[in-house]
Amino acid sequence: KAGVTQTPRYLIKTRGQQVTLSCSPISGHRSVSWYQQTPGQGLQFLFEYFSETQRNKGNFPGRFSGRQFSNSRSEMNVSTLELGDSALYLCASSPLTATTGNTEAFFGQGTRLTVV
Amino acid sequence: GQQLNQSPQSMFIQEGEDVSMNCTSSSIFNTWLWYKQDPGEGPVLLIALYKAGELTSNGRLTAQFGITRKDSFLNISASIPSDVGIYFCAGVLNAGNNRKLIWGLGTSLAVNP
Numbered sequence: 001k002a003g004v005t006q007t008p009r010y011l012i013k014t015r016g017q018q019v020t021l022s023c024s025p026i027s028g029h030r031s032v033s034w035y036q037q038t039p040g041q042g043l044q045f046l047f048e049y050f051s052e053t054q055r056n057k058g059n060f061p062g063r064f065s066g067r068q069f070s071n072s073r074s075e076m077n078v079s080t081l082e083l084g085d086s087a088l089y090l091c092a093s094s095p096l097t098a099t100t101g102n103t104e105a106f107f108g109q110g111t112r113l114t115v116v
Numbered sequence: 117g118q119q120l121n122q123s124p125q126s127m128f129i130q131e132g133e134d135v136s137m138n139c140t141s142s143s144i145f146n147t148w149l150w151y152k153q154d155p156g157e158g159p160v161l162l163i164a165l166y167k168a169g170e171l172t173s174n175g176r177l178t179a180q181f182g183i184t185r186k187d188s189f190l191n192i193s194a195s196i197p198s199d200v201g202i203y204f205c206a207g208v209l210n211a212g213n214n215r216k217l218i219w220g221l222g223t224s225l226a227v228n229p
Binding site for chain 2: 004006033041042043045055056088090092103104105106107108109110112
């Protein structure tokens with residue numbers, strides 16, 4: 001079974017630009033979560049999607065948005081990039097349903113975004 | 117927001133030593149998860165714990181779900197250089213029909229060969 005796939009692996013953008021990151025979850029997984037990780041920091045939760053609906057949201061500005069498609073693939077978008085948005089963006093998929101199922105999250109390798 | 121207290125923040129040990137780290141919280145969790153992250157990679161699930169008091173091993177790794185359901189620890193025995201990385205704990209909270217993962221800030225482990 002293929003793991004979580006994130007594309008691209010590396011990205012360099014200029015301040016003010018926007019960026020879209022993609023995540024393909026493990027087949028059969030319906031929950032996709034996004035995290036931001038900066039050096040020395042833990043995992044900062046961005047949002048979680050389940051069955052194309054945003055179910056949970058972290059404390060990030062509205063410049064950060066996401067969506068999930070019917071095949072469970074997810075994208076996140078960051079508009080008007082700032083230098084502080086430079087980070088490793090991680091996607092995690094989980095097999096959980098709304099009320100049952102295992103809750104382990106399986107991570108992709110991440111997208112390293114550098115804003116210059 | 118909610119957060120787990122993970123300690124220690126960092127450790128520097130000699131190869132062959134045992135390592136212990138833990139996570140505590142004021143909240144009760146239904147599941148505890150332990151992950152390891154290598155530099156530039158995504159975290160990899162090491163051990164999942166589902167029941168209070170549960171003790172689970174994965175090779176040289178052993179983790180326990182605290183009886184109070186508010187804490188968990190991870191032990192690594194006979195450390196080797198490839199154990200280097202950041203170890204994260206995560207607790208799973210049930211909130212109605214929703215579930216949330218709450219993360220610790222990580223324990224950075226360095227092993228001196």
